[in-house]
Amino acid sequence: MAFTLQPAVKDDFIDREEILAEMLSTLEDKSTRMGFALVGPRRIGKTSILKEVVRRLEGEKGIVPVYFSLWDLVENTLPELCTRITLAIIEGFKPHLSLKLKMKQLLKVPVLKFFDVLRSLDIKLSLFDEIEIALKKGESGEIDPNTLIEKVFLFGEEIAKENGVRFILVLDEFPSIMDVKNKKKLGEGIIKKIRTIHEGLENTILCISGSIRKTMEITTLSPSSAFYRQFLIKNIEPFDLEATRKIFEKNLYAKISTEAINRLHELTGGMPFYLQLLGRELGRFSAASIGSPQIENSFDQFLLQEGDILFAEQIKSFSDKEKIILSRMACYGLKTPAEIQKSSGEPSNVISRYMEYFLSKGVLQREKKGVYQFTDPVFKEWLKRRLSRQICRL
Ligand SMILES: Nc1ncnc2c1ncn2[C@@H]1O[C@H](COP(=O)(O)OP(=O)(O)OP(=O)(O)O)[C@@H](O)[C@H]1O
Ligand SMILES: [Mg+2]
DSSP: OOOOSSOOOGGGOOSOHHHHHHHHHHHHOTTOOOEEEEEOOTTSSHHHHHHHHHHHHTTOTTEEEEEEEGGGOSSOBHHHHHHHHHHHHHHHHGGGSOOOSOHHHHHHSOGGGHHHHHHTSSOOOHHHHHHHHHHHHHHTTOSOHHHHHHHHHHHHHHHHHHHTOEEEEEEETGGGGGGOEESEEOOTHHHHHHHHHHHTOSSEEEEEEESOHHHHIIIIISTTSTTTTTEEEEEOOOOOHHHHHHHHHHHOSSEEOHHHHHHHHHHHTTOHHHHHHHHHHHTTOOOSEEOHHHHHHHHHHHHHHHHHHHHHHHHHTSOHHHHHHHHHHHHHTOOSHHHHHHHHOOOHHHHHHHHHHHHHHTSEEEEETTEEEESOHHHHHHHHHHHHHHHHHO
16 A cells, blocks of 8 residues: 555545445435535545545446546547547446447547547447537537537437436536637536536436535535536545544554644644645655654655645736735734734725635635635645745845
């Protein structure tokens, strides 16, 4: 066993037994068509849960699970989206089809050629032709994106019906579908369209995830959202202390003290990604047992060496003023608009706007009314040290 920075599945997957059990029993239950929406900040473990659910459902009689991440798109265009989902569906149904060609080979085929290749295979589905025609028309702007997306969903539905199975379609980072371009971004309309299509499907169960609470609100959470009450919503929380202990006991060769586990949990807030990263870092120590000094040392090293790379993109997306506000919040533990106003001198309506923006970016979350906290405790610590470094240089 080893620490990993990839989504954790199979032997690497720790804990989360409750949510796994609930998802599996619901998705296997033929009397319900409810899917799940996983909501949680970045690096909390959404993809791991989705992939583990798919893995455990694979091979189940009467069920075909298919995983697709919107973040796997390269060009982020509508034809790419439609082709890639279609391919993922074919891949998922492979045991039910007699395919001779390797999927990897198919992926290399240019978008519009790929249906020619498929036709040479032994799949007799009229919807293939429909998607192909729609894609070609889509390229020339003759067909609207909604129709094209509909064809793809109907393709999955049809193939499931033909084979008499429940088709579980897992779309990771679902709200990013709004950023897919067909000349311009598809926007919120596409979510509404998918909801309408989805309502008419009998064999397809949709499961989704999203990292930014604000975009998930547009999609599923708020009463005005397209998918309101259409999913069983699960907020994914960080690991509890017990799960934190498990991840180290399982993967670390050296013995680790209870005190050290507690400190690791405190520093990372139980976010599995950081636990994996620190675990890897701790692996460098040859000590037979690991205690608090090694933890502090590893955390310092990690922030110094990897923090800048890890958080570069996030910090670049903020204006200078936003950076100052966030850094002050991190450094001085400011949590309320009044405290921030006092520290920064900005008027309160400006601060409120900033808070809304930080919430929409997922960098802050509401602890309770009027009280804000960092979603990611490690990002907060990095900001704090970064500001101290800058002050020292002055
Ligand atoms: N149940 C788990 N057991 C062990 N490690 C986990 C678990 N869940 C997540 N991790 C680890 O945490 C990290 C992030 O996991 P994952 O990619 O699943 O999260 P995510 O919420 O999908 O993140 P992102 O926002 O980057 O998509 C990975 O290094 C993964 O190995
Ligand atoms: Mg993910």
